[in-house]
Amino acid sequence: xxxxxxxxxxxxxxxxxxxxxxxxxxxxxxxxxxxxxxxxxxxxxxxxxxxxxxxxxxxxxxxxxxxxxxxxxxxxxxxxxxxxxxxxxxxxxxxxxxxxxxxxxxxxxxxxxxxxxxxxxxxxxxxxxxxxxxxxxxxxxxxxxxxxxxxxxxxxxxxxxxxxxxxxxxxxxxxxxxxxxxxxxxxxxxxxxxxxxxxxxxxxxxxxxxxxxxxxxxxxxxxxxxxxxxxxxxxxxxxxxxxxxxxxxxxx
Amino acid sequence: xxxxxxxxxxxxxxxxxxxxxxxxxxxxxxxxxxxxxxxxxxxxxxxxxxxxxxxxxxxxxxxxxxxxxxxxxxxxxxxxxxxxxxxxxxxxxxxxxxxxxxxxxxxxxxxxxxxxxxxxxxxxxxxxxxxxxxxxxxxxxxxxxxxxxxxxxxxxxxxxxxxxxxxxxxxxxxxxxxxxxxxxxxxxxxxxxxxxxxxxxxxxxxxxxxxxxxxxxxxxxxxxxxxxxxxxxxxxxxxxxxxxxxxxxxxxxxxxxxxxxxxxxxxxxxxxxxxxxxxxxxxxxxxxxxxxxxxxx
Numbered sequence: 001x002x003x004x005x006x007x008x009x010x011x012x013x014x015x016x017x018x019x020x021x022x023x024x025x026x027x028x029x030x031x032x033x034x035x036x037x038x039x040x041x042x043x044x045x046x047x048x049x050x051x052x053x054x055x056x057x058x059x060x061x062x063x064x065x066x067x068x069x070x071x072x073x074x075x076x077x078x079x080x081x082x083x084x085x086x087x088x089x090x091x092x093x094x095x096x097x098x099x100x101x102x103x104x105x106x107x108x109x110x111x112x113x114x115x116x117x118x119x120x121x122x123x124x125x126x127x128x129x130x131x132x133x134x135x136x137x138x139x140x141x142x143x144x145x146x147x148x149x150x151x152x153x154x155x156x157x158x159x160x161x162x163x164x165x166x167x168x169x170x171x172x173x174x175x176x177x178x179x180x181x182x183x184x185x186x187x188x189x190x191x192x193x194x195x196x197x198x199x200x201x202x203x204x205x206x207x208x209x210x211x212x213x214x215x216x217x218x219x220x221x222x223x224x225x226x227x228x229x230x231x232x233x234x235x236x237x238x239x240x241x242x243x244x245x246x247x248x249x250x251x252x
Numbered sequence: 253x254x255x256x257x258x259x260x261x262x263x264x265x266x267x268x269x270x271x272x273x274x275x276x277x278x279x280x281x282x283x284x285x286x287x288x289x290x291x292x293x294x295x296x297x298x299x300x301x302x303x304x305x306x307x308x309x310x311x312x313x314x315x316x317x318x319x320x321x322x323x324x325x326x327x328x329x330x331x332x333x334x335x336x337x338x339x340x341x342x343x344x345x346x347x348x349x350x351x352x353x354x355x356x357x358x359x360x361x362x363x364x365x366x367x368x369x370x371x372x373x374x375x376x377x378x379x380x381x382x383x384x385x386x387x388x389x390x391x392x393x394x395x396x397x398x399x400x401x402x403x404x405x406x407x408x409x410x411x412x413x414x415x416x417x418x419x420x421x422x423x424x425x426x427x428x429x430x431x432x433x434x435x436x437x438x439x440x441x442x443x444x445x446x447x448x449x450x451x452x453x454x455x456x457x458x459x460x461x462x463x464x465x466x467x468x469x470x471x472x473x474x475x476x477x478x479x480x481x482x483x484x485x486x487x488x489x490x491x492x493x494x495x496x497x498x499x500x501x502x503x504x505x506x507x508x509x510x511x512x513x514x515x516x517x518x519x520x521x522x523x524x525x526x527x528x529x530x531x532x533x534x535x536x537x538x539x540x541x542x543x544x545x546x547x548x549x
Contacts, residue, residue, distance in 0.1 A: 013273065023267060062276040075282050097441065142442075 006069055007032050008164050008195045009054060011086035014063035016049055023049045027063070030163070031212070034193040036186075038206035038227075042242065043215035044239070047199035048091075048214070051166045055086050068163065084112060085174065087157030091169040093149045093157070095141035099129070103135040105156045105161030127155045131185055147178030154185055165189070171205075183209075203246050207231050211247060215239045324512040331504050331513035335520055338500035343524075345418050345486040345496075350479055352422045357429030365433050367455060378430070385427035390485060394420045398492040413492025421489070425482050432474045436467030469539060476532045480525045487521075497521070 016024040023046045030036045039047040048088040054065060055118040056072060056079050073080045095104050105127070106120040109128045115123075128134055131151045141149055150170055157165060167186065171179040181203050189196065190209055200206050206213055206227065213230040215223040215238075223230055223239045234240045274451070309315065363371070397420035402411040406412040410416065440463045449457035490499035497520060501513035 015270070022270075025268065062270075064275060073279075075279055075286070190538050250298075 005032050007031055007066075008068060009197065010052075010066040010155075011174075012056070012064050012066075014050070014053060016046075016053055016058060017060045017061055018173055022219050024060075026219055027212065027216075027219070029221060031195060031197055034194050035195060035211040036209050037212045037214060038210035039197065039199040039214050039216055040201075040203065040206055040230075045216040046219055048168050051088070051168050051197065051199055054164075055088050055166055064224065075165055084160065085163040087160065087162030087165045088163070089150070089157050089167045090168050091155050091172050093141070093146075093153045093173075095149055096100060097141055097154055099138055100138050101133070101144070103151050105159045108156070108160050116224070117127050120185050124155065124159055127158055128152075130188075131155055145178065145185045146174050147181050150174060150178075151185060154182070154189075158189075163195065165194055165196045167196060167200075169199050169201065171200070171202055203231070203243075208250065215242065217242070262395075267324050272404035277485070300468065310426040319502040321510050322515055324510055325510035326502065327508060327510045328516050331516045332498040332502055334472050334504060335497045335513065335517045338391065338495055338497035338517075339520055339524070341414065341494060341496040342483065342486040342491075345489060346479070346483045349418050349421045349425065349482060349486070354475075355480075356422065358416055358433055359425060360430035361433035363457075364430070365437055368374050377456070378487075380429050382427045385424050386431065388424070390420070391488060391491075393424050394488055394491060397423070398489075414494045417489030421482060421485060425478060425485075426477050427499065429475065430479060432471050433467065439470060440466045445478060469536070471537055472532055474509060474527065480528065483525065484521060509519075 009028040009029065010235070011027055014024050014027040014029075015022070027046075027050060029037070029050075039050060041047055045089040049058060049233055053060050059071055060073055063073070067082060067085060069079065070174060072079075095101075096148050097105070099107065102124055106115075106117070106123040109115040109123070111115060125137055127173040129225065131154065133148060133151055133155070136144060136148060136152070141152065144152065150173075152171070170184050170186075171247070173184060179202065183202065186196070186205075187209055198206075198210075207229075208228050213227050214221045215230060215234075215236070223234060223236045230239065231243065234243060310447065312318070323526050351393050360381060361379045363374050364382075366375060394417060398416045401409060401416055437459070444462055445458055448462040449455075452463065487498035489497055490502070495503075497517045501517035504513040505511055
């Protein structure tokens with residue numbers, strides 16, 4: 001990380017336990033503006049939990065998290081104001097099934113940000129168009145394919161022009177063909193300069209798109225670096241073992 | 253949940269040598285202070301509201317007269333045991349009718365959601381039943397059953413106003429509860445049924461093991477609402493001459509021309525519903541906690 005630019009997201013000694021089990025023990029992370037950070041690691045290594053903590057969907061036990069230099073884990077912080085600046089895309093899409101695609105997307109711009117209906121609709125259609133969903137504005141989510149639903153979810157997160165986008169294994173529920181279509185969208189967003197943190201099992205994609213790769217293991221960021229460093233020359237034995245398994249499974 | 257994980261810092265630190273940081277301790281101190289402040293504000297606002305209400309009522313021009321007719325301690329003492337005695341009948345009616353209503357309502361709701369052409373008449377019958385009994389005013393239903401059935405002079409059919417009244421209550425409330433159940437069944441996302449059916453479960457099994465458990469959980473508050481309503485309406489059985497809590501109060505009020513017994517009866521009913529509501533709240537909250545992903549928003 002360069003010292004010149006202040007990070008968008010910064011985590012310091014974050015600890016999170018569920019009941020008796022420690023999911024995040026001591027996590028530190030810095031995400032510079034306009035960069036993509038990929039979180040990799042085995043299932044249950046705390047990737048999703050880390051993202052949920054960053055969005056304050058989980059309350060951390062210890063440590064602190066800053067968004068644009070402001071401590072968001074301070075009990076005095078306005079959680080809703082923080083979440084307004086962070087977009088999240090969930091693994092299971094979490095679209096609202098009782099609303100059309102357009103209503104899903106314009107809900108937050110209209111109700112939270114006070115954007116007029118017409119303007120919100122226009123932007124939503126523009127984004128849908130860009131993601132190849134121009135004709136689906138009036139459809140209901142259950143009528144769409146998984147890939148389409150996930151792209152709608154991405155549009156929904158983007159509609160409020162977030163400062164930071166969190167992507168939680170957004171391709172995990174998709175078949176390979178649709179995976180490509182969703183990852184293409186993420187790549188475009190990177191080109192637009194969106195700051196993103198993504199938890200992923202798509203190692204090839206992580207290597208392609210990420211400026212920074214973090215390997216989570218045992219509740220800590222065991223190894224971090226550029227994609228070349230982590231994938232090409234991992235320093236830790238555990239990282240090497242993890243990557244070997246991935247390669248054996250033909251996923252890298 | 254939040255409170256728990258916040259308060260017991262240091263409980264889980266034995267294994268990995270974790271020591272809560274100063275930051276965490278400070279955060280928890282802040283939270284405790286905030287909780288104390290919130291409690292203080294709640295107490296103060298309650299006190300102020302209480303005092304204002306008291307002053308408004310006591311300073312009303314008709315208060316002395318109202319106090320005499322509605323809040324007479326002596327009549328209250330006289331009425332209380334009688335009302336309690338009568339209440340036992342209400343409780344019995346509630347328990348018996350409540351169980352019957354839940355079972356019948358569920359059967360009707362299931363009948364309405366049965367697929368397939370064979371069950372068409374059953375669906376129509378169930379729909380007609382709910383339409384009719386939800387529309388029919390309870391008091392008219394009661395009069396027809398309590399006075400009409402004995403008038404038929406059928407052999408072997410009871411003329412007991414309590415039993416007949418209970419039957420009438422069950423008829424009406426089954427219709428209500430059936431609709432509550434049906435709405436619950438239909439509110440479960442179709443993907444759940446799809447998942448169950450694709451595992452090879454039959455319609456009946458999908459309903460029994462996947463749909464109903466989710467539906468019933470959502471239906472607990474409206475069901476409780478209907479049960480509380482049923483409990484109050486058990487008082488209507490007194491039109492047939494049965495002496496329940498309301499009727500017991502009525503007898504004293506008629507004799508003394510004082511309305512205090514009604515207040516007593518009313519309070520007794522309220523006292524009966526509150527524990528029921530709290531218990532259900534507790535049960536649903538506990539189910540939610542076991543299931544939720546984590547932090548509450």
